[in-house]
Amino acid sequence: MPYLPPSVELREVGLRDGLQLEQPIPLRAKLELLEAVVATGVRRVEATSFVSPKAVPALADAEELAGELERWPGVHFSALVAGTGGARRAVAAGMPNLEYVVSASESHSLANARRGTDQAVAAVADIAALAHGAGGECEVIIAVAWDCPFDGRTPADRVVDIARRAVALGADRLCLGDTIGTTVPARVVALVEAVRAACPGIDVGVHFHNTRGSGLACVLAAAQIGVTRIDASVGGLGGCPFAPGATGNIATEDVVYLLEESGVSTGLDLDRVLAAAAVAERALGRPLTTSNVYRAGGRSRPLGPQG
C-alpha cells in the first residue's frame, strides 16, 4: 500500500459551505447542529462567513452565531471572508481565525468578488494583519484551483504564483479548492506538490466536492502524499442548486468511514457523525441524498478486525 498518514485533521464545513446556498434556518437550529458536530470529536469547524447578507442570506446571522461559540472552548472555529470588510466584521465578532478566498481564475474572481485575482491577492496583507492583530491566523483558500467554469483548466503556474504571493503577504496556511468538483487524484498530487515546492514549510489543505464521484479518491491521493488537512461537510451538505442531483461537498461520514477503515485516525466517531447528519436533515427538512454512508449505514453489524 502506498503511504498513508497515521492521522488527519478534518475540518467540518457543513455550517458554512453546507448551508450557504440553502434557505436560511434559525440560529437555534444551527446551534443544535453545531452541538452535534462538536460531539463528533472534530476540532476544526468553519462556522460561518462574514459576507454580504444580501448575497448569502443563509449566513446573515454570522455575528449572532459568533457570539455563541464560547460554549465550545476546545474547538478551533474559523470564519470565511471575501475581503477586508468581512475580515473586520469577523474579528470584531470575536472570530480571528480567517479563511480568505482568492479565485485562481480571472473570470471566477471577477464574477465572485468583483475584482481580478491580482487585486484579490493584494488584500491578503490587510486580512492577515487583521487576523494576527486579534491573535488569530489567516488561511488563504485558492478557489477554482484546478478548473474554472468560465476559463476552463486553471494553469498550475497561476495557482503556484498566487500561493507564493499569499504567503509572502502573511498567509499562515493554504487550502486548494476544487470548486466545481472536476479534479482527479493525479491532478491533486501534481498541484499540491507544486504549491508545496513553492511554499516550503506552509501547510496545504484540500477542499473537494464529489460532483463527479472522485472526491474520496482525491482524499485518498492527498492523504498518500501526506496532506492531513481535509475539508468535509456533515451529511454532504452543500449540493449545488444549479446542478440538480449533483453532489456538493464530500460527506464527513464518507471520509471518516474511508479513512478510519483504512487505519487513518480522524479523531471523529462515525456514529456521532451520522447522528449529526440526522440533525442536519431535520434542520433542512428534506432527505440528504448525497452522503453514501448516511444512506447505507456504516455497516450491517459491528465487525472485528479482519483475520
Place this chain on the structure above:
Amino acid sequence: MPYLPPSVELREVGLRDGLQLEQPIPLRAKLELLEAVVATGVRRVEATSFVSPKAVPALADAEELAGELERWPGVHFSALVAGTGGARRAVAAGMPNLEYVVSASESHSLANARRGTDQAVAAVADIAALAHGAGGECEVIIAVAWDCPFDGRTPADRVVDIARRAVALGADRLCLGDTIGTTVPARVVALVEAVRAACPGIDVGVHFHNTRGSGLACVLAAAQIGVTRIDASVGGLGGCPFAPGATGNIATEDVVYLLEESGVSTGLDLDRVLAAAAVAERALGRPLTTSNVYRAGGRSRPLGPQG
C-alpha cells in the same frame, strides 16, 4: 504520485449485475443497450447469467441474448453461472467464457447457492472443464471477499485458500467482489496482494460497489498496485432494492472520468458511455441517480491540458 498503470481493461457488467434485480426489460431493449455499450469501446462485457429464471426473472432470456452476440465479433462476452447446470446451459448457448461465483463466507454461500463454500469450490473443476472444452475460460469470482452481511468480516485466509484451490482446479483468473460495498483502499491492497502471493501468475480483478462512497477510491488503490481488470456498470445500474438510496455498482462513466483524467487509458469514450447511460435510463424508465458524472456531466466545457 504513487504508480498508476498506463492502461486498464474495464469489464462492463451493467447488462448482468446491473439488470438482475430490475423488472425484466424486453430483449430488444437489452440489445439496444448492448449496441450502445459496445460503441463505448469496451471490449469485455458480462452479458447475462445462466441461473434460475425463477430467482432472476430479469435474466430469463439468457439463451436468446446469447444467440444475438455474434453481431459483435470483437467483444469478449462472458456469462455468470452459479453451478454446473448453468455452465452447461451457457456453453450450449455458445457462451464458453464463464464467471463462476463462490461465496467466501459459509453463511452467504448457503443463502445464495444452498451449499457451503467447500462444495462450491469443488465445482470449479467441472465448470472450468466445461469452459475449456468449449474453447472458453473460467473466471472465479470470490463474493463477500471482504465482508459478509451475515458473518461479518471475511477472514483473508479464507479468501486466499479459496483462491488457491480454485486455481488448482482450473480457474484461469480470479475476481474479488466487494458484494456489500464495505471495503476501503487499505483492505483492497492487503487482500489483492495476499491472493497474488498465493496464486502467482494468475490475474486478479476487482468488483466494487459504491454503497459507502469508497468505490472509486478502491479503484484508485487497486490501479496503484497494478490491478488492470476492473468491473463497472454503465449508469451505475445495480442499486440494491433492499437499501433505498444506496448505490450499487460503481458507474462506468465515473471510473472512466477518474482514470482518463488521471492519465490512465481505459479505451472507452466518455461521451459514448454517457450516451449508453441514457439508453439504460430510457430502458428502465426511471432516472439513474447513482452515477455522478451522468448527473453532473463530464465537465462544463472542453478543456485543454493544464498548464
